Amino acid sequence: MRSGQLVTLEPILAGSAPGVGDIVLARVRGADYLHFIGAVRDGQVLIANAHGHENGWTARERVLGKVCAVVE
Structure with missing residues (x-):
């Protein structure tokens, strides 16, 4: 995936976790950003970027959707 490339998202349903x-x-x-999930614990997720830098922990509720396809 490259910067500016279109993606398709699917919702993360209540009760499920990325x-x-x-x-x-x-x-x-x-602001909304695409991130990798590095770890999951107690209703929180560790978000990281494509360069391997961890951005920190955030609440699961701030995760809006999951990438399910990249538009070529």
């Missing part, structure tokens, strides 16, 4: 390695759309400081 998994480690999933690429998700997460709301951070009022």
Whole structure:
């Protein structure tokens, strides 16, 4: 996936959780970004970027959807 490339998202339903390695759309400081999930614990997810940098823990509720396809 490249910067600016279109993706298709699927909702993460209530009661389910994103998994480690999933690429998700997460709301951070009022803006929406795609992030990798690095870890999951107690209703929180560790979000990371494509360069391996961990951005920090955020609430599961801030994860808006999961990438299910990349538009070529």
